[in-house]
């Protein structure tokens with residue numbers, strides 16, 4: 001599909017149950033699409049709803065209204081209303097996510113954490129590990145660390161393991177939540193290059209990048225999330 005992601009009239013508010021059920025509207029009428037090979041960056045001031053949109057796209061936050069349409073397994077799926085089992089299936093095969101922080105699994109080596117999403121898609125363990133090793137060396141993670149669980153790694157080392165894990169599969173849609181926040185200039189440049197490679201392969205990318213240099217290097221389009229502020233919609 002030339003447009004792997006179509007978001008239409010999505011609205012979200014939070015209900016504060018411990019505060020007499022006060023409703024806090026966050027975004028309304030969120031409408032945009034992302035083409036294959038395009039990288040759209042969510043922009044706008046702090047607290048405007050960028051992370052909330054990314055979490056809705058991944059199915060971590062519920063959606064009050066609207067549609068999040070993705071082509072998955074030859075069918076159109078509305079992630080806003082999909083069953084949890086479908087959401088998990090879409091994540092395995094179609095929708096990737098690089099979060100800001102690595103979720104460390106005790107006793108699992110960095111190499112296997114990176115290889116796991118490929119294994120989950122049926123790739124033989126040795127092939128998955130070989131691809132994981134390629135990515136970890138591209139991201140300059142010292143080989144001495146590959147066999148260790150990343151719990152004791154530095155912030156930047158953990159982030160590189162997380163990036164390798166998110167980039168190892170060829171998901172059609174990839175969400176990026178500040179993937180370069182803890183990286184030095186050399187590794188930021190590697191990630192910029194890896195994003196360009198994904199674009200060339202036709203992946204649709206949506207990301208949050210606070211680093212202006214990275215943002216300008218990767219963005220085809222910056223979507224100002226203030227346009228979806230409920231106050232603006234009501235005006």
Ligand SMILES: Nc1ncnc2c1ncn2[C@@H]1O[C@H](COP(=O)(O)OP(=O)(O)OP(=O)(O)O)[C@@H](O)[C@H]1O
Nearest residue numbers: 014015024026044045046047048049050051052053
């Ligand atoms: N789980 C939650 N429960 C209640 N309120 C929330 C929740 N998540 C986000 N919010 C609120 O929604 C608003 C938008 O937050 P969000 O994290 O999406 O903004 P952001 O644009 O990503 O900000 P930043 O650039 O500072 O990371 C904020 O006012 C925040 O307090």
